[in-house]
Amino acid sequence: MITQNDAIPQAADQTASQEQLLSNLRALATRNPSLVERLCWPVNNSHILTDPVSGKTLYQFHAQHLELDISDELLQATSEGLPDHQDIFLFACGLGEQLADIVKKFPDRHVTVWERDPWLLRLALSRYDFNAAIQDERITFLLGIDLLEAVKKIRKSPVISHPILQAVYAPEWWFVQEENAVSPPFAAVAAGELFVDDIIDSLPEFGYSPWLLDFRRLSLEELEYSIEKLKPDFVFSTNYQNGLAEFCHKHNLPLLCWEVDPHLDDLRVKGEAARVLSYFSYNKANLARLSRSSFNTTRYLPLATNPERRFPEQAKTEAAFPVAFVGSSMVQQVAEARQNFLSLYERTASAQEQRVWPGDTLLQAICEDQARDFTRFLIPDSLQTRVPHFYQNNQQQGTLNAVMLIGEIMAAEKRLTYLNSLSDIGVHVWGDPGWTANITEGVHWHGYAGHRNELNSIYSSAAINIDISRLYQMEIIPMRVFDILACKGFLITEYSDELASHFLIGVELETYKTIGELREKVRYYLANPERRQDIASQGYRAVRERHTIRQRLQVIFDAARIQQ
Template sequence: MITKTDIRILVVNPYSYINEDIVVALKSMYGDDHIEEIKHVFKDAGIYEDEDFAKSLKKKIEDMRCDVVISTNFFPIVATACNECAVPYIAWTYDTPMNVVPCEQMRYETNYIFLFDRMEMEKYRQMGYNRFWYMPLGVNTKKYERFKASQKYCHDIAFMGKMYKSKLPMIRHGLSEGMLQYLDKLADTQYKIFGKYIIEDMITDPIIDEINREHAAIGYDLIISKQQLAYAMSEYVTYLDRMGLLEMMGRRFQTHLYTYDIDDNDKAFLKDVKIHGPVNYDTEMPILFKSAKISLSGSMRAARSAIPLRALDILGCGGFLLSSVQPELEEYFKDREEVVLFRSIEEAIDLAGYYLSHEDERIKIAQAGLNRVKKDFKYTDRLNKMIEQVLR
């Protein structure tokens, strides 16, 4: 039986934001000689089949006499290789919904798939996939300690992230007035509700059948699934969230947006917001969150309950987090003591105004949030629990 002292781990690195933190944590737990890494860019169908990569991965597993393979996010091709080599595969997601749709490779007994969204994990379990567990993300606070605040980023309000350009307009093309009204009403209902994801439950099979029938009737070569429509609508509502929040913040406070996907129309709408290009995740983001008085975080609407990685980034840098409410944020953090959560855009504006004018409270909350993630969100603790599940 494998023991923790002699375990040999292969990390499949898909160039994710958190991969380096995982490798650093594993080496601190087991020593450099017990951890090896293979890098690969997964593209399109290559996440399912890639003969050359599969061959090199299996050779690596055999050559190092690997006991466990770990990757961020789940890759069916890695699952297949591990299953064929009879080696446990830990896949820890940091995207929600998952980066792949349900597939047979998820059923391998060698899989240990950990989702950071508890409600999504429960959804897969209810669908009959029993190789799923729940594990929140971690944060490496130590690597942020060397960074200092800078006047360059000393903003009242800062937001760093995607604006989410939805493919919903493509889906809406050619649909009947009645169907368009239904989609509009669904988007509007979700937009008004923070902390609960309703879109997927409201999209029925007859709705999907009707959309595909209407497309076919006009010769429009597009067939969609329930998952694709739900994701497109979630992206659209997330876009509305972020545009609405930033526009209202910009009218009242010194607000800065750091993003890479914004067009001229959106820039005109956000005329009171100072818009910048993206910042480097490793070298500039920590300075931004240490410098800004308030850092915004808003969950992608398809995230059912999870704590977003960006929220942990902010807290791990010692920043003040103002976030849309999420069930797991409420579970793990004390609202108004370690984080500040809003349930509407109007409430977010009020809270921002209050904490900008109450510096002592703001600093106290930011420090308490940092202390919480230092104590309860260590990568070593997260990885230890996942590996313990494998060794049982």
């Protein structure tokens, strides 16, 4: 079974000075009381962590944990070569060390500093004494949406960017760099996982300037403040967040939602809020369930690729890796899903069911059932057979879906089992450190794959790319499929009828149904490079002609009657 790596980042230890924060806020209140009020609004800080080994501050960015602390050497390099007698713009405040360094080195210069994250700005104000510089009006702080009004003036100043957060804040960096980026109409894009970047890249082609808003981390007050300043034509969200439709309805904004990932909780829309929502799902099986939850306008829309981001990279060597897989070990998801299931079962199962089937015993039995056959999704029947009342109640009114929680646990087990089965052939894996505790000899872990050209290079240079479907969504076509083909990579993925309706099997990609068939086809195509190269070329042509994100957005805008 999946085991967890011990060196997992912990919640940040708040050792910064509360007195220093209050001192800076008092000074700032004399210059910008509105900003002080916004900094006092509630904010989610769960993404700021501490490395348990080094003690350094980490920023959770997608599946990665980025070190925020800037070394002295890097700090020195970022402020070198600045022209004399000009104001300075610092893009992303981070923990504040760059700002403190600039204020110290250039005491006669005015610095404008912007930060997306209210919590990080609070941390900076609690670590460094900016009191005098604030009082003397040598620092102007900008938070979030403030960048929009200030960006034209900022472009006239020398720009220093935070060496780590510039990539994290790529959408706002685009606003700073692009001359026409601040022109309306605007679209508010809900922050989320990697797919969001592709939506942001594509929206300008339809005439919209995208602005990222983090509906999960920002306070309701900051969100409403931002919407008032931005005045977007609509809100676009990849995956739905409960409460988002109600927020958009309150502000009379159309909400376009494209579901691109599985969700483990119960999605709901209240009353009239459903009228502003146009919902598109990559999973046909979800549409009927969503319509029962007051999602009135739902449509099927498969995933796609962004050819501006995913394209062939020249391989350094011919077939640099025999077999490659890029993806999460799911170790953290397994731990969370297990804890959530056991807690859910303890709270909602009857006393009789818990006497017969204690939570740990039940979970182990269901997992053992599923592990005997990964070609079928057995968890629903296995759970219903053992605890029928718990199953029925959960499916009808549960806020967390018990089947999906166990499905997440066994999806990770399936992924590990399939990759380890190829260890004698040689598999190269990219993803989080959770892989190290679970892979066998012959499976080689390379760390995280960069999400830009590095990922393209992996897909392009591998002789064979592998995809393994999640147990509970074996009919969907994952984004990985489209991205591999867009990089002209050869792909062997798990067969589904939905896949066969969008691609020519054996012509544009290859498929398998069992571990045995996967092993057989891996060996065959390693021995037949010309055959796999021909299929890779056909797959590349297919995604560029039929499966781009721009084409999917066209479907969304046409269906939702959004002006372009």
